[in-house]
Amino acid sequence: MAKRVAVVLAGCGVYDGSEIHEASAVLVHLSRGGATVQMFAPNIEQMHVVNHLKGEPAEEKRNVLVESARLARGNIQDLSKLSVKDHDAVIFPGGFGAAKNLCTWAVQGKDCSVNGEVKAALQAFHGEGKPIGLCCISPVLAAKVFPGCEVTVGIEKDERYAGWPKITTTVVSMGFEVKHELKRITNTKSSIGKY
Structure with a gap:
C-alpha cells in the first residue's frame, strides 16, 4: 500500500510563502517513491506580501491557502481538515512563509507563536509516532513546539556556500532548546522523539 503523506504549504x-524549488523537490521525490500526497495550507491571511521581482514588500493582501493552491494546481485542502489518521507522515517545505505565516519566528524570534492548526498537526503526528519532515527554515516550528528536539539541516560551515543562511545554527543560537546533529546535505534528518 502506498504511503500517504501530507505536505503543508505556507503560500507561494x-x-x-513556500519556497517553490523545495516544495517541488519534496513533491517529485514523494511521487518517485510512490507516495500518495495531499497538500494542505492554513486558510489565513499572509503576514505580508513581497514583490519577488523587486525584493520588497508590496501593498496588497493575499491568503495562504489561495496562494498555496498555485503550487498544488488547485488540489489542496484547508489545514483544518488534516487528520493524522489519514496520513503516514507530514512534510513542511521551507520558504520564509514557514517563518511568517505558519509561525511568527521571522518577527519574534524565539518568542514566536506557532499557528494553532500547525501546532496541532505537529503534536498529532508526534503523538502517533509518525514521521515529520521539516525543510530549510521550517525546523523552527519543531524547535518551538518540541523543546529539546533534535534537528539536522546540514553542516555548520562550508566556504563553498558562503552567504547562505545557516538555519540550524540560527535556530540553536536564537535560544531554542534544540540539539543539532551535523550532517552533510545529502544525509539529513529531523528527529522528534524516537524519529
Whole structure:
C-alpha cells in the first residue's frame, strides 16, 4: 500500500510563502517513491506580501491557502481538515512563509507563536509516532513546539556556500532548546522523539 503523506504549504514564493524549488523537490521525490500526497495550507491571511521581482514588500493582501493552491494546481485542502489518521507522515517545505505565516519566528524570534492548526498537526503526528519532515527554515516550528528536539539541516560551515543562511545554527543560537546533529546535505534528518 502506498504511503500517504501530507505536505503543508505556507503560500507561494520564497520570501512570503513556500519556497517553490523545495516544495517541488519534496513533491517529485514523494511521487518517485510512490507516495500518495495531499497538500494542505492554513486558510489565513499572509503576514505580508513581497514583490519577488523587486525584493520588497508590496501593498496588497493575499491568503495562504489561495496562494498555496498555485503550487498544488488547485488540489489542496484547508489545514483544518488534516487528520493524522489519514496520513503516514507530514512534510513542511521551507520558504520564509514557514517563518511568517505558519509561525511568527521571522518577527519574534524565539518568542514566536506557532499557528494553532500547525501546532496541532505537529503534536498529532508526534503523538502517533509518525514521521515529520521539516525543510530549510521550517525546523523552527519543531524547535518551538518540541523543546529539546533534535534537528539536522546540514553542516555548520562550508566556504563553498558562503552567504547562505545557516538555519540550524540560527535556530540553536536564537535560544531554542534544540540539539543539532551535523550532517552533510545529502544525509539529513529531523528527529522528534524516537524519529
